[in-house]
Amino acid sequence: MIVTRRAWLVAMAIVLTAMSPAFAQQQFNWQQAKGSQLRVMLNKHPWQGAIEPHLKEFEALTGVKLVTEVYPEDQFRAKVLVELTSGASSIDVFMSMPAQEGLKYMRAGWLQPVDEFLKNPALTAPDYNWNDFLEKTRDAMVIEGKIVGVPIQVENASLMYRKDVFQKYNVKVPTTLEELEAAAKALNGKAMTDDGQPGYGIVARGKRAAATSTFAAYLHAMGSTWLGPNREPMFNNEDGVKALDLYGRLLRQYGPPGSENNHWYEASSIFSQGKSAMYTDSNALFPVIEDPQKSKVIGKVGYALFPRGPKGQYGSTVAVWGLAMPKTSQNQKAAWLFMQWATAKEQVLAVQSEKGVLGARDSVWKDAKGLSKVPADLRESLTVGSKVGTPLWNPPVVAVAECRDAIGAAIVVSIQGGDVRAADNKAAADVKRIMAETEKK
Amino acid sequence: MPVFTGPSVLAVTLLMAFPVAYTLYMSAHSWFASSLTSPQFVGLGNFRRAFVEDDRFRNALWLTVYFTGLATLLQLMLGVAIALVLNRPFRGKGLVRSIFLLPMVATPVAIALVWMMMYNPTLGVMNYLVGLVGLGPYKWVSNAAVVVPALVIVDTWEWTPLITLITLAGLATLPIEPYESALIDGASSAQMFWRITLPLLRPTIIVALLFRAIDCLKTFDIIYVMTQGGPGFASETLNVYTFQVGLFYFHIGYASSLLVILFALVLGVSLLLIKVRRGAW
Numbered sequence: 001m002i003v004t005r006r007a008w009l010v011a012m013a014i015v016l017t018a019m020s021p022a023f024a025q026q027q028f029n030w031q032q033a034k035g036s037q038l039r040v041m042l043n044k045h046p047w048q049g050a051i052e053p054h055l056k057e058f059e060a061l062t063g064v065k066l067v068t069e070v071y072p073e074d075q076f077r078a079k080v081l082v083e084l085t086s087g088a089s090s091i092d093v094f095m096s097m098p099a100q101e102g103l104k105y106m107r108a109g110w111l112q113p114v115d116e117f118l119k120n121p122a123l124t125a126p127d128y129n130w131n132d133f134l135e136k137t138r139d140a141m142v143i144e145g146k147i148v149g150v151p152i153q154v155e156n157a158s159l160m161y162r163k164d165v166f167q168k169y170n171v172k173v174p175t176t177l178e179e180l181e182a183a184a185k186a187l188n189g190k191a192m193t194d195d196g197q198p199g200y201g202i203v204a205r206g207k208r209a210a211a212t213s214t215f216a217a218y219l220h221a222m223g224s225t226w227l228g229p230n231r232e233p234m235f236n237n238e239d240g241v242k243a244l245d246l247y248g249r250l251l252r253q254y255g256p257p258g259s260e261n262n263h264w265y266e267a268s269s270i271f272s273q274g275k276s277a278m279y280t281d282s283n284a285l286f287p288v289i290e291d292p293q294k295s296k297v298i299g300k301v302g303y304a305l306f307p308r309g310p311k312g313q314y315g316s317t318v319a320v321w322g323l324a325m326p327k328t329s330q331n332q333k334a335a336w337l338f339m340q341w342a343t344a345k346e347q348v349l350a351v352q353s354e355k356g357v358l359g360a361r362d363s364v365w366k367d368a369k370g371l372s373k374v375p376a377d378l379r380e381s382l383t384v385g386s387k388v389g390t391p392l393w394n395p396p397v398v399a400v401a402e403c404r405d406a407i408g409a410a411i412v413v414s415i416q417g418g419d420v421r422a423a424d425n426k427a428a429a430d431v432k433r434i435m436a437e438t439e440k441k
Numbered sequence: 442m443p444v445f446t447g448p449s450v451l452a453v454t455l456l457m458a459f460p461v462a463y464t465l466y467m468s469a470h471s472w473f474a475s476s477l478t479s480p481q482f483v484g485l486g487n488f489r490r491a492f493v494e495d496d497r498f499r500n501a502l503w504l505t506v507y508f509t510g511l512a513t514l515l516q517l518m519l520g521v522a523i524a525l526v527l528n529r530p531f532r533g534k535g536l537v538r539s540i541f542l543l544p545m546v547a548t549p550v551a552i553a554l555v556w557m558m559m560y561n562p563t564l565g566v567m568n569y570l571v572g573l574v575g576l577g578p579y580k581w582v583s584n585a586a587v588v589v590p591a592l593v594i595v596d597t598w599e600w601t602p603l604i605t606l607i608t609l610a611g612l613a614t615l616p617i618e619p620y621e622s623a624l625i626d627g628a629s630s631a632q633m634f635w636r637i638t639l640p641l642l643r644p645t646i647i648v649a650l651l652f653r654a655i656d657c658l659k660t661f662d663i664i665y666v667m668t669q670g671g672p673g674f675a676s677e678t679l680n681v682y683t684f685q686v687g688l689f690y691f692h693i694g695y696a697s698s699l700l701v702i703l704f705a706l707v708l709g710v711s712l713l714l715i716k717v718r719r720g721a722w
Contacts (some may be wrong), residue, residue, distance in 0.1 A: 078688070081474075081691075085474060207671055208669070208671050208672070208673060208674075257562040257580050257583065258561075258580040258581070258583030258584070259583070260580075260583050260584075260672030261582055261583040261668060261671055262583075266561075270563060273564075401689040402690040402692075408673075409674060412671065413673065416585065416672070416673075438473060
């Protein structure tokens, strides 16, 4: 009796899940904003390059016309900021990294949260499935409790390592920070280039502000974070100082000379020239490392989850590019349709399988097609990292650029072998002052 | 007549006087371009903050003076020496002169990128070159202690020709009589250089110095491209810092006051040099 009832329920559930999306798909009205026009601001970025050929499909589906503008990153940020500051912007959708500008834009009242759009079945297709986005990529789009946009691309601080070198010298691939240092020490100075030249144990960014993005992973793995519960700096606590000390020590003792001036392009070129055994940075750099034109380590690199801390904490950062909508947009319904379409499974799968853009949807990573342009083992560092990691690759403050410089200065001191604790305390004092100045109500 | 000068007076007012006046006005305010609050009047607060609280500013001020002093001194000595050599008659002089002026006409950003590659501690050619004479290896622009001299070398490579050019022009106008009488009096060539050539060239050299000093005080391109003020803040001059404050932190008020300070510095140095040019050596 019970068995049959359960079986009946299961059958019912199967029928419902199988049918309802298709059924609702027909119901969902993609044409509801037909005839309107959207001004979309895009940053020059692999996602923008991959989605552009598909934009016509959106126009055909919805009858909404898209006017896109593309700018290189620095100009892009300045352009969006200036327009939003003016209060008379005609932007309808723009690419945004909430961890970079989210809090500033939110407090300024420029962002239109999309919570209500997501909940509304008349505006959101039933098969959109918000929960399909990897857990922390959803968190990364939340600012002060509101969802400020949808993720289009995700990247994680991760460990890239030379599989051949680790095998040759019989070293275990690090899964903890302790093993990371041991491996860096063991492999530093060992022969690893094509012509048998020695290389370094590890390479990473050391340039002031740029280094903070990678340092964030060490900080969180060590068990610290940027700000405490009352928004006071806490990255200078015991664990924080340990993380800062480790970062500097690794680069000073087992890294290339001059790390203090290395941004990701210097660091990644040292690694792709075969001159380092390990590289901690964003896994979205894989196209640089696997570039047949420039790289000498194609196929030799493993992509691993960022090593865990002494208490098992995860360090992976979850850096997300998303699409956001300004409050001033006059076409919010159409703008939401575009945001929704661009991040629906079909499009995420398309850009990931065609151009290797790292999507944030779990289902796409489970789809064999979604893995075709991405190194096989990158899947783990991304999907696991984006579930257990932290969206805080930046300190969650209004004046992100200024705080990154203050923290970056301490990282440089640590690489140079200076007084780490003093530098960390100074950075904390600076961050406190900057926050007091820029976050006063 | 005033009617015809009218448009240009208007243009100058709009394009030069207004921005300067507005910068002065902003320098007395606290304003973040990104916030919704309007500028708040803080009087001399920004200047107090710069000189009393902001160690990054004091560091930048010192580095500006250090960079300018070192660069102008080096360029002056090299530039005048090269001009004296090029002023002598020799075969292919015209060609050598033209080649020598090439660094000056190259694009600063391109120059900076090339030097950046040469300075690379792992892959660059500079460590090989200094290695030939038993020095190094250095970390060049990645070493806090070496970064300013390393940048001065780039600036010197680029701008020494300007001093040479101006000095050559000065040399061409020197009268011949003092040398004739000196020869008759039995002066050595060293004496002629120190007692005749240099004093006569002084006004010319000071003009060249003035150009270079003003330019060095506000050098931006090569520093920004090569180090962005790093490592840490070890090459962050006043201009680079101001750019950061204004266009990355969007602290427009404070950036304006920093610009006023830079303006005062440039003006002060210029007035000093002009005074030296007019007065006794």
